[in-house]
Amino acid sequence: MMDANRYKRIYGRGIKREIKYWTVRVNTLKISSDELENRFEKKNYEFEKLDWVDGFVIKTNENLSKTIEHSLGYFFLQNPSSMIPPLIINAKEDDVILDLCASPGAKTTQMAVMMGNKGVIVANDIAYNRLKALRGNIQRNGISCAVVTKMEGTGFWKSGLRFDKILLDAPCTGTGTMNPRILKQTSMGGIRKLSRLQKQLLISAEKCLNKNGVIIYSTCSLEPEENEENMDFAVRNLGLHIEKIDMEIPNSMKALTEWEGSKYDDSVANSVRIIPDNIMEGFFICKLRK
Amino acid sequence: MQAKEMKILNRRGIEEIERIVERNYGAKLNLDCYVVLIVGVEKKIWLASREILKIELEKLSINSIGFYFGKLKRNDKIHLSTEGSQIVGRFAKKNIVELGEESAENFMKGMDVKNMSRIDCEPHNFVLVRSGKDFLGCSLLTENELQNLLPKSRRILT
DSSP: OOOHHHHHHHHSSOOOOOOOOEEEEEOTTTSOHHHHHHHHHHTTOEEEEOSSSSEEEEEOSSOGGGSHHHHTTSEEEOOGGGGHHHHHHTOOTTOEEEETTOTTOHHHHHHHHHTTTOSEEEEEEOSHHHHHHHHHHHHHTTOOSEEEEEOOGGGGGGGOOOEEEEEEEOOOOOGGGOOHHHHHHOOHHHHHHHHHHHHHHHHHHHHHEEEEEEEEEEESOOOGGGTHHHHHHHHHHHOOEEEOOOSOOTTEEEOOSEETTEEOOGGGGGSEEEOOOSSSOOEEEEEEEO | OOGGGEEEOOHHHHHHHHHHHHHHHOOOOOGGGEEEEEETTTTEEEEEEGGGGGSOGGGSOEEEESEEEEEEEGGGEEEEOHHHHHHHHTTOOSSEEEOOHHHHHHHHTTOOBOOOEEESOOTTEEEEEEETTEEEEEEEEOSSOEEOOOOGGGSOOO
16 A cells, blocks of 8 residues: 655655546547537537647546447547657657557557558557557557557567667556555555566667667656656666656656655656646656667 | 468559459549558458558567458458448448438447438448448448447447
8 A cells, every 4th residue: 555645755745636537639530629529519528628739628427438439439538648758759750669568559549640640650568458458449540550569578679670769658556547446556565576677678678779769768657666766777777868858748847866765867857747636647757868 | 460361462452452342332442552461361451551561570479460441251242340431431432321310329339220321222231331420330231221240349338
């Protein structure tokens, strides 16, 4: 069980999250934002348009995952925090991007939309159930530029393929969702275990990266051991450089440079923490360059 | 999708798919912007962006490429996926059924539908299912009803 005081020390204040809203990203490969807005109006949803991405925050009692629009792939149910890493990687037509831990595919499909279904995304995952979800979302969103692979993320570098852009949305505790069940189940032992896996994934991603290439590292975890500690590891052990993120990120703060007696490299402060609230999940994002 | 079962179609193979689509739905498609793959003995057709040829696919353990477009059937027929029906639907002139709001909801729940308008439909063929501007998928039209072939993963189950 995670202690609320731990988060108070990280954020400098108490954090609370009550999930009252649906948040969606428009699949502009299939429908325009305006057209989807008209549909939401006709359904009398109470909603607000996000001004920095094609997305909406919606208040309704209807289960949006059980609507015709969702089934037809007109939108993706995705937290706004999770829409930020694809914007930072700045996915463009003709890019060849590796999405190392891609399932369930929210960011994969978002990048494909940004790329206009051109270029290539190698969307990798390993577990059967996770691949099934990834393939289902790629299908529903009509994504033609994705190649789904089933490979160990930590050993992906053995393929010999190299990329200029890599998204490493690492498997994590998920404490940023502030789901009470997750907070209850999370232990320091679990955090440590995931932190080790995340470092192995960073090693693999660095080996897959071309000189001057970029890795966007993200998690939906609040834990410094899964975030700042790993970025410090990437700087000191893998020779990667942390760059400032050139985007105004809502509800964010600088990452920590110290935690429980450990002092991290100063450049770790260029990473961003998204503070959880009723709309945004807690998130960590860092831009690493080789 | 197993990479070893997958075959990339050449221009002639693609023209054959375009011909079958036109014959069944009156839609002139140009699939040149895609790599068209045919997979397995079931002859499932997948579409992928041409740029995927830029990477060395043989170095990867591939699970799938692009999205599923449809399946070739006997007698030059083709059963399209939801995404296939959305691509073809924009240009289709025949074998289309139009559903009202209530029938569309029932169709999305996985039910067979009787109440529909038919646009140049041949019975015992696959038809595109439309409701307003939306193409909901592709199903089989019999004499009296539309047999629901919507995959479970796309149904709206309450």
